[in-house]
Amino acid sequence: MAEQTRRNGRKTVSNRLFVENESKTSKAGKSLIALFETFLRAKELEGLRPRTLKEHRATFKYFLSFLKQKYSRVEFADEVTTELIRDYVFYMRKEKRLWDDHTKASCQYKTDKKGLSPFTVNIRLRTLKCFFKFLTDEGYIQANPAARVKLMKTEEYTIQAFSKQQIIDLLKQLNQRTYAGFRDYVLMLLFLDTGIRCNEALGLKKKDFDYEQKIIKVPAPLAKNGHARILPLSKKTAKALNTLIKENSIFENSDFIFLSNYGDEIDLVG
Template sequence: MAKRMVRGRNALTADQTRNYELDEAFQLFCKVKEAEGKRIRTLKDYRKHWGYFRKWLSEHHPEVAFIRQITVGIAREYHLYMASDRSKYQGVSNRYLPGVKLAPATVAIRLRTFRAMFRFFLDEGVITENPTLQIKPPKEDEEEIVVFSEEQLIKIISAANRTTYKGFRDWVLMILLADTGLRVNEALSLSTNMIDFSNRVIRLPAAITKNRKGRIVPFSEDISVALHELIEETAQHFTTNNIFVDVYGNDLSADAVRKIFRRYAEKTELIGKVKFSPHVFRHYFCTKYLLNGGDIASLQRIVGHSDISTTRKYLQVDFRHIRLQHDRYSPIANLLGGSSCGN
């Protein structure tokens, strides 16, 4: 007997005759996205962004209880609130910054989620019209990429106390990020079976990369020695295949690493001099790779950029290099160099 081809997602299809309550509609969205294989982090972001919207809605439109009550006017009002009225860390007592608005990039991310939800609701028949259709994400100024100087990098990695397990682990993580351009979540997901010491490469599986494509990332001999030592020391204390763990043998989170690195930046007085985060190590690697003669195509493959235009941003190298290159190659400097202009 011929097998029947399975089509669609019947178990998760919306009842188009119902007017779903707000959170009921959102739960349908989450279940479908989970079935489609969205990552835990993405689902967490969906819930967080929906929470922001629901809090605003309960304060400004408490009469709205059903998803079909969300009008174009309400959607536009929420957009304007995020773009103009919402303050950074509003509602977080110890971090609230009155008067400091959400960054355009933050507004764009939240709007992207907001619009994706309502496109889903329309496609599934949960709503009959999409109230977010005319809402466009804000334009973002392209910021200059700022990286460590070599002196600053040496200063911050030297702040880790390598006589302790925690300090040595932090030091290895920092030099690994600077040597490979790994994203912090990729580095924290590393296990011993991903490290090919004989060829000095990390074999990243698609499951842990941002674009869901596996890639091979080379590392230097110095990193090889440091990783060997960390793995051996970790094995003395814990039963785990993970490379980076906390002092109890548990997984390290990206948020924990951001806090740890920020303390090093404060200790070395780099706060305010560099827009500091673990990602700045990736910026450092990309910029120095190109400055030292690496080609843009191989850099794209190493760091896993889906679009080479992202990689090209690192061609906008730091000012000191631009100054040096201008002094060396300026046509007027070469034309007039050593001559007397007034004669």
């Protein structure tokens, strides 16, 4: 009874105070490579295209290669600083030898030229900015080391369009008596008519083409920006597409418009 009286009015502790800090420590303890895999899975769930995910993975490997050369002790995300990332940008722009990251190309194109173009540097830097923003938003690191690193300024060039005669000469190069030649001829007509992206064109299926309305429908999953759109066609292009689809009937179980000589889908990436 006396023991119970001494305890009355005294502060008691039931819950631990530093559970959240331990959780943050656990998150920060993951390696850069492990966190990048987490980042890619999250972006895949958000709907990023496989090609974009592949580009993210490739550009991150370049960053890891830089760390191995210059900052071999850096292993965790919270060890990456703004100064380190700026050093990486300087390395890409001024020090990196061309083709070093490409085994076959380094043998084929032997050169001592150094420095990547600002356009290429920005592609690789955007992956890092996106990655470290994700880590900050998700609580893996407290501050984003890439936030204050600016993209490089790039010059904007005016693309010179083909003349009418150049287009005629280009189309004449294709042997329309062969299947591949006619297929490429139709593909080029489609490019000229619509300005469709190559990956979008190669992913088109027969159901996406309306010969009566003379239109091509680019479905949302195929479009680069995720927005479906309808492209009008000229009579010549619509007729050529219709003819190609009829000739594709020789291949069984294929819904794509543009096929290889074996009736397979054409994969631009692989």
